[in-house]
Amino acid sequence: MKPRIIIALFIAMAFILIIAFSGRVQAQTTYTQYKIQLNSDGSAAWTIIQVTSLNGTVDTFADFQQKATALVTVAAAQTQRPMSADDSTFQTSTTITSSDSKTTEYMFTWLNFSETLNGQLIVGDVFGVSGFFNQLYGDGALQINYPANYTLKSVTPTPDERDDSTQTLQWLGTQFFVGEQPSIILVPQNQASPNSGQLPNLLIGTVSAIAAAAAIAGWFLIANRRRRQNSKESTAASTVTLLETEEEKILKVLRSNGGSAYQSAITEQCRFSKAKTSQLLSALEAKGVVQRYKKGRDKIVNLNEQAKGEK
Secondary structure: OOHHHHHHHHHHHHHHHHHHHHHHHHHHEEEEEEEEEEOOOOOEEEEEEEEEEOOOOOOOHHHHHHHHHHHHHHHHHHHOOOOEEEEEEEEEEEEEEEOOEEEEEEEEEEEOOOEEEOOEEEEOHHHHOOOOHHHOOOOOEEEEEOOOOEEEEEEEOOOOEEEOOOOEEEEOOOHHHHOOOOEEEEEEOOOOOOOHHHHHHHHHHHHHHHHHHHHHHHHHHHHHHHHHHHHHHHHHHHHHHHHHHHHHHHHHHHHHOOOEEEHHHHHHHHOOOHHHHHHHHHHHHHOOOEEEEEEOOEEEEEEOHHHHHOO
16 A cells, blocks of 8 residues: 555544544533522522533542632632632532433532622622632532522623522623622612611501411411322422423424524414423523523523424
C-alpha cells in the first residue's frame, strides 16, 4: 500500500476516534440543576442535581465537600462577610433513573449566604465570585425559593419563570443569571406599616373572632379527621396518576410535532397554566426526558432521542 494512502487512513481513524470520544464525554452529563432554598436567618440550603449516563463520572462525597467549601471560602474573602459551609449538612446520593442514566444529588447548607439589613434579605454579592458556578458543576438550570414569610421586592435579572404562590424564581441557565449582576431583595411580610399604631385594637377583635371560629371549627375537625385519614392514600395515588397523565400529554404534543415545540404552544395545546407547564417540564428535564432552550421571550422544548421512540 502506498505511503500516502496509509497516512490518509491513519488521519481518518484518528479523526473518528476524537469525535467518538468527544461525543461520549458530552453525553456523560445531560442535565444539571441548582436549587437554592433561602432561609429567614440568611442561610441557604443547596441541592445540586446531575443527570448523567450510567458510566458517567460523578464526585465522591469528599470531592463535593472540598469543592463547595472552597467556593464558600472564596466568597467570604471577596464579600468581606463571615460565612461558612455547615459540615453537618453535606450529603450525596446517586440513583439509577433509567436504563441508560443516573441521577446524583449533592446537598449542603451555606451559612450567612444572604445579607440581612433592617429585616430584609439581600442576595447577590456572593455571585460576584469569578466563574461562580464553574467552581461547582458548570452551567445549568437555576431555581431559587424564598421563605413564605417574605415578599419579593425586586429581582435582577428577570427570571424566566416566577411563581409568587410557591415563592419560586427560575432561570433556564446560570449563564443568564450571573452575567447580569444578580440581585434579589426580600422584605418581611409583617414589616411595620404607617398604621401600625392601630394594630393592638385590631388584634383584640381579630383574636376574639378567631377564638369563636375555632370553637365552631373544632367540632368539624374532629368529625372529619377519620375520613381524611382514610382517604389520604387514595388521594396520593390519584395525584401520582394525574401527574403521569399530564406529563404524557406534554410528550404526546412533542411527538406529534416531530420532537420539538415552543413552551407556549405546549401550554395552549395541553390547556395548562404557564406555571403548571413550567413545573411539569422541569420534572421531565430532571428525568432527562426533555431539554429547554431560551429563544426570545419563549422557550423551545426538545424531546430527547430515546423518548422520541417511546409511545
